Amino acid sequence: MISLWNSSLQDQISELHDDTWNIEIDETIEENRPARDWHQYISGSFAQFRCSLCRKGWGSKRVQVLFHFHLDTKINQGTIKVRRFKQKCRRCTQAQWEDPNFPVENIDVLIERLVRNIRKKCYREDLGETNRSSVFNGKINGPHESAHCEACHKGICSQAN
Known part of the structure; x- marks a missing residue:
């Protein structure tokens, strides 16, 4: 699973100077609490x-x-930590937080947006404004259910109702 994220990252970040970037899943990172000298997106x-x-x-x-x-400019090494917020089944009373499964196209869009942010924050590049949309294939019934959204529970969901 992380291999899809890493593959997309390597495809999109390869032209950035001589730095090497790695990506890892970290379910412990919190909003507004990046470590010193780290950026958040x-x-x-x-x-x-x-x-x-x-x-x-x-x-x-x-x-x-x-x-x-x-x-880390001393060793030309970049590190990215990713937390994908989970959701619970609304049917099951003992439901667990389930991991999201992103379509490859959407991983690419997320990484593209992230790389733009990295270029602005770490390399001070002025890239102007563009925003590619994610792909949505399917049917969604009903409103966003905050009770089943981990991001709502953590207070960071932009769609909380």
């Missing part, structure tokens, strides 16, 4: 979920992704 996208108890699947257009990133 939050984006949202469409993803699919599947309940590990009843196997019901659902999609959400409002899945938040938190990135913390840092460039």
